Amino acid sequence: MHNVVTRSKDVTLLEILDRVLEKGVVISGDVVISVADVDLIYLGLKVLLSSVETMEKYRGAPITGPMQEPT
């Protein structure tokens, strides 16, 4: 299936946060996350990402695979 091949091997945390925190249906449930809380995350994200990246360097994990159809 093309899906498996095309998707970046490690979808980054950023990709996930960019959707999970900002998109999706917004309903005011009984508890509310404030916008300030979300901003805090973006502020701190760089620190976290750098440490994740460092770990990946040590493991030698590739960032993304080439996009090719299987033969």
Add this chain to the structure above:
Amino acid sequence: MTENQLVYLYCITNEEPMLKNVEDLVEGLYFVHHKSLYAVVRNVGESEFGQEGLKRNMADLEWVKTNATLHERLIEQVMANADVIPFKFGTLFNTDDSLKAMLEEYGEEFKAILRKLENKEEWGIKIYCDTEKLKASTINDDPEILKIENQISSSPPGKAFFLEKKKAELLAQSTNARINESGQESFELLKELSFEARINKLLPREVTDRDDEMVLNSAFLVGKEEVGDFINMVDTLKMHHENKGFFIDCTGPWPPYNFCGLSNQKVQNA
């Protein structure tokens, strides 16, 4: 005394979700059935997910990372067997009954959204640009700039100095124009193969932690039948643009986060 529990809502489907697939991810998942809708939920402790707990935990990036990843993985697993409406991270209810009341209120809208999403997938396209590399390729094929370069080499130092300044200006303009053209062209071509398309805000380098600059952040709702064509178009765009300093990052299929907005916007501010 046991801790008070809240109900964390991940997604809604219109067929009975196969939770066997997702039970490996986390304990305590179940679904709340109301009329023909199923809400995939989990009981969470109030100390962790209540107003105070959330405020504290949202500042703890490891906690956010774990829970945001869980949120995503869980919805992806449910999505493998059903169309889903993904909810935003941290949508919480006090009880199953208050969740049911919400399902009652928005049920018809959710059903309409699920009909719209049937047999479609969300794909994400982010385009990044290495401006220096693009400049280098622009210098070699912009006739205006080539002309000015010739003038510079045959001019005395004083005049050459001003021509250099003019060249830098032209180069910056031309590079910007190329970024806009490439981004717009890519977006339009992919949009033609999609049911809906969205342009989202660009994320700064401090957040992406990449050396190149994000120049397009977009999402597409693609019919499952058309995904092959969509991917082929992405490949074509990569071939045309990646040697000039662009990097096209294609991810998917995602839960349709970008395409399940409620028509009634007042709920967002309620």
